[in-house]
Amino acid sequence: MSQLLSLRDRKRAETWAALHLSASGTALDKGLECVTVDAVAADAGVSPRTFFNYFASKEDAVLGLQEPFVDxxxxxxxxxxxxxxxxxxxxxxxxxxxxxxxxxxxxxxxxxxxxxxxxxxxxxxxxxxxxxxxxxxxxxxxxxxxxxxxxxxxxxxxxxxxxxxxxxxxxxxxxxxxxxxxxxxxxxxxxxxxxxxxxxxxxxxxxx
Structure with missing residues (x-):
């Protein structure tokens, strides 16, 4: 079970990184106005709906921001x-x-x-x-x-x-x-x- 959770966590981290790097890269290379949820999601290999499981907005994806936590x-x-x-x-x-x-x-x-x-x-x-x-x-x-x-x-x-x-x-x-x-x-x-x-x-x- 712990190994399965670890694989899930790793997959989630990889998807988060792919979305962020696509969004920020597009903003830096082409301009913020060129960043769209559909394009970023497609680049990361996920659906636009899945995008919102990771980021609340395209701006958050560009900045690479996620909810803070205390453990x-x-x-x-x-x-x-x-x-x-x-x-x-x-x-x-x-x-x-x-x-x-x-x-x-x-x-x-x-x-x-x-x-x-x-x-x-x-x-x-x-x-x-x-x-x-x-x-x-x-x-x-x-x-x-x-x-x-x-x-x-x-x-x-x-x-x-x-x-x-x-x-x-x-x-x-x-x-x-x-x-x-x-x-x-x-x-x-x-x-x-x-x-x-x-x-x-x-x-x-x-x-x-």
Missing amino acids: ESMLAEFDVDGDLLASVSHLMHAVTRTIHGSADENGNRCREVICKYPQLMHRRFQYIVKVEQLVTDAVAERLAPSSRWAAAPAGYNVEDVAKMLVLVAGAGLRFAIQKTMSHPTRESQSEALDQGMELMRNILKELL
Whole structure:
């Protein structure tokens, strides 16, 4: 059964990649207006109906965007009673990477497309909003039973605290992405993220 699931997962990943590479390649080589669901599906050897099992729109296929997710492996080292800001920032990093499929794991092709068609930036931003909501929900769920965070600052609740943590962590993540634009690997971004969060802490100490 596990082998069968593995084959299914591999086939799904291959189809996703074929659709994305066809759509993005057409956009980059011929123009965004030349990308059609029918043509992309035919190029990948699937029906137009099947296309929508993988992408919500042709723009998503061009950008290589998929629904973000949180799994247990991402939460394994999440320490609500430790360095919470670091935990949230790395969780944000991990979940953000899930919006890109394996064919464009580091988002390089997505950036190339957005550079040529900046009007598509808003679509990627919509996925980042989904990431923020997923992470906010996950963080709030872990803050609630914590004796450290059960009593949120007066006038606020754990959802408010989680939302603020995600917004702060998001600033650090944007810093890391900008710093590693020329070499955006998981490792380089993670290292830059740690450096960015340390810089943020030092700046906040000066400000506060």
